[in-house]
Amino acid sequence: MLQARIIFEGGRVKLEIPEENIAKMFIIKEVEPQPIREEIEQAVVPWVWETGTPGKSKAAQPVVVELKEGKEPVRLKQYAIKPEVRREVAPIIDQYLNLGILQECESEYNTPIFPVKKPNGKYRLVQDLRAINEITKDIHPVVANPYTLLTSVSEKFEWFTVIDLKDAFFCIPLALESRKYFAFEWENPDTGRRRQLTWSRLPQGFKNSPTIFGNQLAWELEEWKTTQVTVPSMFCVVLQYVDDIFLAATERDICSQLTISLLNMVGQGGYRVSQDKAQLVRTEVVYLGCEISKGVRKLGTNRIAAICAIPVPQNHQELRSFLGMVGWCRLWILNFGLLARPLYEALKEVHWTWGRAQEKAFLELKQALKEAPALGLPDLSKEFQLYVTERHRLALGVLTQKIGPWKRPVGYFSKQLDTVSSGWPGCLRAVAATVLLIQEARKLTLGRKLEVYVPHMVIAVLEQKGGHWLSSSRLLQYQALLREQDDIELKINPHLNPAEFLRSNREEGELVHDCVEIIEQVYASREDLKDAPIDSPDWELFTDGSSFVENGTRYAGYAVVTTLQVIEAKALPPGTLAQKAEIRALTRALELSKGKRVNVWTD
Template sequence: MADNTRMKGLEADIKKLFQMMESMMEENRSERARLKEATDLKFESLQASISQIANEYSQARSVVLGSHHGTNSGGDQSGRGAAQPRKVNCDLAKFDGSDALAWICSVDQYFEFFRVPEEEQVGLAAMHMSGMAIPWFQMTQRTSPFRSWTQLKRSIEIEFGPSLFESPRELLFKLQQRGTVSEYYAEFVALANRSHIDPPDALMDCFISGLQQDIRREVKAQCPPSLMRAVSLARLYEDKFSPNPPTTTAPASFRSVNPPTLALTQPKPSLCTGSPPLLPAPSPRSSTSSPRNPIRRLSSTEIQAKRAKGLCYWCDEKYTALHKCPNRHFMLFQLEEDEVPAGEQQAAIEEEVDPFLQTLEQQVTDHHLSYNAMHGTSGSSTIRIRALLQGLEVRALLDGGSSDSFLQPRIAKFLNIPVQPAPGVRVIVGNFGIMDVEGYIPSLEVTMSGCKVTIPHVFVLHVAGGDLVIGSPWLKQLKTYIVDYDAAFLRFLHNGEFVTVHGEKNPTPEQAQYHHIRRLLNTNAIEEAFTVEVQQPAQNTATPLPFSPTMGPAFAELLQKYQIVFQQPTGLPPQRLHDHSIPLVEGAAPIRVRPYRYPHHHKTQIECMIQEMLKDGIIQPSRSPFSSPILLVKKKDGSWRFCTDYRALNKITVKDRFPIPTVDELLDELFGAKIFSKLDLRSGYHQILVKPEDRYKTAFRTHQGHYEWLVMPFGLTNAPATFQHLMNDIFQPFLRKFVLVFFDDILIYSPSTSQHLAHLEIVLQTLQKESLFAKLSKCLFAVSEIDYLGHTITEKGVHMEKDKIQAVLAWPTPENLKQLRGFLGLTGYYRRFIKGYASLASPLTDLLKRDAFQWSSVAAHAFESLKNAITSEPVLALPNFDQPFIVETDASSTGIGAVLLQDKHPIAFFSKKLSTNKQHQSAYAREFYAVTEAVAKFRHYLLGKKFIIRTDQQSLKTLGDQTLHTPDQQKWIHKLMGYDFEIQYKPGKENTAADALSRSFMAAWSCPKPEWFNTLKSEIEADNVLRELRENCEKGSPKDPN
């Protein structure tokens, strides 16, 4: 009964509860409905406010843009009514000439935002200038007005911006941290903003490479994903390595007697919580540490127990080399040297250190990496092998010259090989540089030739020799092994069996791609680079040169040393600045000349020479529109010279006016020389290249084909100028000192044998350097008499070559103008040796006039007189420019003459025939004229130094004080101005040389008188009839012979 009563009461209570719940639920529903309604109203109100703000912003923007565009719409004004929106307050900064790039950037943004028209941009920018920018703008605008903002912006960058010669990209790549990370980053950003480096990874690599070494190593180990992350890490590690770390608020410490204790403090949580740990740091447990002291204190017994179980001191999890606690903390270690009170048995928390690493700090200088392993080159103690590392094939280098083994960091990272820190360990590389290792691996299991071996003590270091460098420690632990570096194999005993490892051949270098080189350059990963050109070693035949038996041993040894200069050149000559070019006149058409017809034996010779030149590589087949004929010219030795007839091409070629030296000028430099040598270049023209763009113009055609020259051929109009220009340039330091150059003839002259030996070596060295070759058979060395340019040169002076004298004497009587010109050309070359040459040759030169060739007795006598004058030619002395010159002059009724003397020795002769007008002038005028012409002739000897003029006209002694009346005299005195001279009187009977020169041509007026003429005269006088006739004629009554 009581139970029933209790059940009914319980049911009533439950019913009440249900009713209460329903009531509360109903209230809840009504409350939610009310809240929903209120929320909807709020949202509607908020939406209306946003719409109103948006409308006001649009109106304000329209007002601002309207003010810049200058548009005022009446409808807009009436629509706004009294409510005017506020204008955007955005003013441009003033530009005073500083920070030009930043001001230009702000102006560009301003113009873009407000859509300023282009025609208003220059004026608006000028309104915001101040300081030194205003006068610069006014001056520039007045001289060359700016028509666009782009033009003005470019001018501002040039005038006020950084130097155009400054390369921001180069400066960025060379930028290194000198101060703090923040200062370095600010400088980095300023340069990067002007460099535009893509992609972002390259910019980040460039930033990391410029950091200080310790910071760079730590930042690279974290592999930051972006530049901002790298900057944050750099600043973080900068605080870590700072010599003055920030003080902490609660430095809890503990002490130990030996060794000094490391006290741990936890800094304020101001660092980024997502940053990786700098050092392995445990977090304290609440059960063993005080809230005020976060340091977890462990007794020595607890430390030994955890170490035996391999547990972490902080989180009690299994500890490995790559272990990280779940809760990361950045810890600051402080070293305290206070003594520990007696009885305190707490120990500092220490990581277990490998015994091998404990000795590294004392053996920093004992770690060596060979040059071959560092740079990836093969050496006498290296073998390249293929090995497996955790199933990955790697390139290994067995290097007996390295004191340790090394692994590439990327391999260790890819295979997740545990790497222990190795602080302070440095390695001396083969170029005596020092590198910091990035970590340490106690042992590494490697498979080579199917055999697993363990490499102890492997350092993680960037090397170019391979993925893995196996050093000498592993070889030492093998104890029994055979290694042959030349045959590239290693054989060693492993577990009772011999294992043979075969090496690889040296790899062939592959061509690097541009983007690879660029990335290495951007990351400052290139230590050194070289340009390598493979050249075949010169074949030294060591064949002695054929020397003259009279040559001294010193000269023979010198020539043998430079025997390559006298070898036959092979291949093309090197490119030079003076390679031959063929400029054509404007509008010139290609030259096409049909080949000549040759005799049959010439065709065979042409074919042989063409094949030889093709083999030597100095000609090549051509498809040029140009074509010139060829011909063969016989040499003195009976061989043939291959010549191309370029007369048509030369007519349309722009002439090179490079000065060619005259023989007289060259010979004047030889005073004081006693020893001479002469070098004759071998086919000199063929030792100069034709520029590639002009080779088609040298094309020539034979009966066999069409070819073009690669080297400078004979016959081109500008070839002498090109060759002389080259020779002058390479011998420029030695010209007029001990070297004379006339095309391919080189003369070396010296006052003594010892000096000549040194001078000759300089010339041979220059020829070898310039790849020029001489023909030994045409060279002479260390002689006291030498033939050069048709003259025989000795210590005493210069005279004509004997061969040339014989050629003049054997010259036949000219029968036409061509033969006469040849004779006068040969004798005229030596006119400086012949007294009165002009007068002697006058009858012959008269025959050169048009339609005047008629050989007569006068011409024959002049012809023989020139021959006799040449046979008796004197030895002319060489001029000494340190001694004064003497000019002796004389004038006759028909000609003038002069001789240049020095120490009573003749240096040169001069004569000239007077014109008909001058022949009738006074003796004074003719003598005056002789003086002016002689000074003009010998001008290059006399200018700049005082000299003496001797004449037999006494009145000329006071020439400087005389009044000149005739125009000729005034003209002649003008020619003497600028010279420093003294006129001396010398009677005609003493002035024999000049007097003979002035009268020598009169010898040509004498006529031969044959003996038959005298006989005829005698017979006429003896004849009675003729005698009577003569007497009647003398009396004036001639008798009629009939």
């Protein structure tokens, strides 16, 4: 799920995780264990609690793993493991063998294992399945998006339960014909005997394990909800992210009743629940790294402390890691893009650069985390307000909902404009920013009414000036989103700072400028440039540029001529495109005509 790379180099182990997956490391947070209430413990099947023996789903069918076409068997040597470490791992291997989770085999496939030391001093058995992941077919991931998963949890829910299934992947059996792909070599530290072992259950580290397990559990949860849950959906909601189940209810009794039913379904289905991580019938729980209470989600103090404890980066990799961690929290940070820009610019440099700008951004992001507000959970029974502005080629915005007379932030948005729209006039950049943030906000609003407040005449600019700057496809896309969507209502707001929106009672007002007039004044053509030939010119110039390919190399050139003579004709560097040659010809014609009255003819 993390797509991590473990590199063994110079006697050290290095873990590399793609920036887009770093956030997933923060989904799990250590939860303070609390004793299970007596009425719950007595009402659930006792074997639901994890006792060191993984469960096994009674409903799941054995999983068949398919290889990509034409792939050869993978045979990788086992890494060297220290004898003392091997002895620490041996009891784990023996336990899995006794339980039938591991079994002896003879396979043409082999991938290495390596023990990873846990904070408590014990070891975890990890298998490097990257080579197997490369040759097996992909399954389209249907795992829920953590970003939008909580949108169905409205502020009416006050009681919550979170359960974590223990050794979840080991609950799914692996088809006999697919077990050979996951073989590894094991040497008994006492007898010295070497043999191959493989898994009879869905292994950790296999790329499709989260999706396969998530689909199976989702099916069983659906069966439970349709056959055993009698509480109307308006009083409760059940969510799932891989092996973490979240339950919310309007009343304590409902939450307690559903928690007991859910635990019994899970236990009778063959799964096991981690008792230490169980959060049962509470007014505040930790789920997907967020502390959730009635109508509110906030960053956990442990997460903030962990990020703020990160030292100053010393190289690109450490900076990328920091940005991945703090980037997961961007929904809580106003103007995240502006604050983090110097750090992202430092990543683009070939050589490591760390100056005052980067130091300031680093400290400001940490401070912003410490001051991060508690965001409201999206309430789909209410309308949303989105306040948008554009600054320094960044789309900035705040999504809010009204709670009484106040507007409570649901999320802060910060998105970089693409290369094309970054070159547009300011008022058109505001159009691009509006479209970008509407698309982002709709992930949370899910079709509910969205009032969009912008400091520019978005529709007027788009219709009167958009055709001069936007491609036809982009223009149609913008028009479809801004004019033809029932859930979008555009309103003009003269304020430019999204932070000001939350403190202002003023939602409509007069524009401080006319967007169309500004574009015409700033980006209009020269006054002395006419669209009709002038009389009695000093020159009648004709320009052209072209290119051709010979022996794999593209050659290009241009010419500026009159009807009687060649004013200038030159070759351009190899690889120059014909379009650039045309522009170069016109540019040189204008430069050569300095101080003259000319007509320039070009195709």
